[in-house]
Amino acid sequence: xxxxxxxxxxxxxxxxxxxxxxxxxxxxxxxxxxxxxxxxxxxxxxxxxxxxxxxxxxxxxxxxxxxxxxxxxxxxxxxxxxxxxxxxxxxxxxxxxxxxxxxxxxxxxxxxxxxxxxxxxxxxxxxxxxxxxxxxxxxxxxxxxxxxxxxxxxxxxxxxxxxxxxxxxxxxxxxxxxxxxxxxxxxxxxxxxxxxxxxxxxxxxxxxxxxxxxxxxxxxxxxxxxxxxxxxxxxxxxxxxxxxxxxxxxxxxxxxxxxxxxxxxxxxxxxxxxxxxxxxxxxxxxxxxxxxxxxxxxxxxxxxxxxxxxxxxxxxxxxxxxxxxxxxxxxxxxxxxxxxxxxxxxxxxxxxxxxxxxxxxxxxxxxxxxxxxxxxxxxxxxxxxxxxxxxxxxxxxxxxxxxxxxxxxxxxxxxxxxxxxxxxxxxxxxxxxxxxxxxxxxxxxxxxxxxxxxxxxxxxxxxxxxxxxxxxxxxxxxxxxxxxxxxxxxxxxxxxxxxxxxxxxxxxxxxxxxxxxxxxxxxxxxxxxxxxxxxxxxxxxxxxx
Numbered sequence: 001x002x003x004x005x006x007x008x009x010x011x012x013x014x015x016x017x018x019x020x021x022x023x024x025x026x027x028x029x030x031x032x033x034x035x036x037x038x039x040x041x042x043x044x045x046x047x048x049x050x051x052x053x054x055x056x057x058x059x060x061x062x063x064x065x066x067x068x069x070x071x072x073x074x075x076x077x078x079x080x081x082x083x084x085x086x087x088x089x090x091x092x093x094x095x096x097x098x099x100x101x102x103x104x105x106x107x108x109x110x111x112x113x114x115x116x117x118x119x120x121x122x123x124x125x126x127x128x129x130x131x132x133x134x135x136x137x138x139x140x141x142x143x144x145x146x147x148x149x150x151x152x153x154x155x156x157x158x159x160x161x162x163x164x165x166x167x168x169x170x171x172x173x174x175x176x177x178x179x180x181x182x183x184x185x186x187x188x189x190x191x192x193x194x195x196x197x198x199x200x201x202x203x204x205x206x207x208x209x210x211x212x213x214x215x216x217x218x219x220x221x222x223x224x225x226x227x228x229x230x231x232x233x234x235x236x237x238x239x240x241x242x243x244x245x246x247x248x249x250x251x252x253x254x255x256x257x258x259x260x261x262x263x264x265x266x267x268x269x270x271x272x273x274x275x276x277x278x279x280x281x282x283x284x285x286x287x288x289x290x291x292x293x294x295x296x297x298x299x300x301x302x303x304x305x306x307x308x309x310x311x312x313x314x315x316x317x318x319x320x321x322x323x324x325x326x327x328x329x330x331x332x333x334x335x336x337x338x339x340x341x342x343x344x345x346x347x348x349x350x351x352x353x354x355x356x357x358x359x360x361x362x363x364x365x366x367x368x369x370x371x372x373x374x375x376x377x378x379x380x381x382x383x384x385x386x387x388x389x390x391x392x393x394x395x396x397x398x399x400x401x402x403x404x405x406x407x408x409x410x411x412x413x414x415x416x417x418x419x420x421x422x423x424x425x426x427x428x429x430x431x432x433x434x435x436x437x438x439x440x441x442x443x444x445x446x447x448x449x450x451x452x453x454x455x456x457x458x459x460x461x462x463x464x465x466x467x468x469x470x471x472x473x474x475x476x477x478x479x480x481x482x483x484x485x486x487x488x489x490x491x492x493x494x495x496x497x498x499x500x501x502x503x504x505x506x507x508x509x510x511x512x513x514x515x516x517x518x519x520x521x522x523x524x525x526x527x528x529x530x531x532x533x534x535x536x537x538x539x540x541x542x543x544x545x
Contacts, residue, residue, distance in 0.1 A: 051310055052270075055306050064362075082113040095274055176266060393498065439458050440460070459486060
């Protein structure tokens with residue numbers, strides 16, 4: 001069937017509709033969980049703790065429900081064969097577990113089955129097969145190297161030492177996205193002994209269906225989908241927020257982290273680290289300030305993004321890489337946190353590096369990127385770029401595959417199309433490859449080209465604007481890059497530019513007008529200030545006062 005979100009106007013319209021649904025559900029679930037657990041936390045507390053899961057689940061469920069609507073309304077379907085599963089097997093323990101489930105075939109088949117049995121059984125004959133021998137997919141466990149195990153032991157020792165050196169009201173840094181030296185120096189400048197806290201695993205709890213008999217508020221005036229998601233939430237909410245909430249709270253109380261932190265600063269832990277979220281939510285409810293730093297690209301330039309809106313909403317201050325919003329004083333442009341203290345040299349006589357991306361084969365949280373099967377169109381654009389290059393330049397090109405394959409078989413697809421292509425599996429640090437490259441080719445709107453431009457690395461960017469929508473303000477900046485040959489709307493144009501500049505990349509890259517545009521673009525989207533740690537310290541000091 002045609003994918004309902006191939007209509008990108010519908011995708012954006014649905015996003016805003018689902019944001020409204022999310023806000024109503026969040027307020028209702030906050031009341032429910034307060035009552036169930038005998039607590040009186042604010043909506044902001046629950047937004048910090050359960051918001052990522054609720055947003056993802058609502059958007060995921062809408063996509064699956066919408067496709068069933070397409071199929072059953074447009075096709076003559078008489079029957080469907082489904083697997084009869086244990087309902088408990090669909091319930092995640094925490095956000096990390098949920099992230100491993102929604103990308104796999106088994107979980108999605110089970111979700112479609114629940115929707116069919118509950119809401120479409122009167123329309124079609126549903127035939128169930130036993131699934132006794134079927135195990136729901138789980139996240140793969142990577143074998144840890146001896147270096148990794150040594151780091152685990154080292155961080156355990158550091159964590160224990162931190163407990164003896166921690167003041168109750170100091171700054172708390174965790175997963176800050178700052179390089180090690182910048183993290184150390186910033187905490188030192190703030191007047192405290194630098195600490196590097198380690199994340200804590202979420203306690204595991206088995207689901208208990210009796211706990212899940214609670215009923216959400218009935219909204220008779222709402223539409224069909226709202227009532228569907230409202231009813232399915234108690235059946236899918238992670239155990240850590242329900243049956244395991246007592247264990248989660250016990251884990252939080254046992255932390256050696258500051259009791260009354262003046263500022264909590266993170267860039268990555270706001271999403272899937274449930275122990276941190278529960279701890280931070282408690283502290284914020286008692287007056288601590290939560291600062292979230294931008295942790296990658298795509299921010300500040302796209303018309304819709306659930307995680308961007310969520311981070312800004314839960315934080316007191318959001319530190320951007322340079323951009324601002326006149327309608328939101330929370331957003332403070334500080335600079336590219338990842339680039340503080342980092343600089344990389346490239347090789348003017350080296351090869352070319354093209355960096356790839358994948359997305360899950362099933363949609364998840366919504367932002368302006370290719371969704372689900374639209375990745376296949378993205379891949380075709382990559383092949384068009386390579387096909388346009390002369391044979392001698394293809395041999396100079398290294399293609400870095402995305403580390404998470406999500407079942408797309410990237411390597412096989414590439415070798416099918418170009419048997420002699422030079423592939424990098426995406427495991428070794430990208431900086432090692434960049435040092436051997438003269439040209440960086442970025443193919444999607446994320447972190448990669450923001451880093452390469454801030455390093456002043458010769459860069460060519462291309463993507464299909466139909467699937468990578470940007471705001472009108474951001475478009476004006478990309479127009480500047482387009483004018484000097486950095487940004488391209490088609491893979492053929494990008495490949496032709498690579499051919500044109502290859503023999504003397506520096507002559508093109510060091511052009512005065514190009515450098516002026518690069519600096520202007522970076523100043524807004526990937527700034528590295530002259531004194532970055534001083535800027536960051538001043539911002540944190542101001543927030544804490």
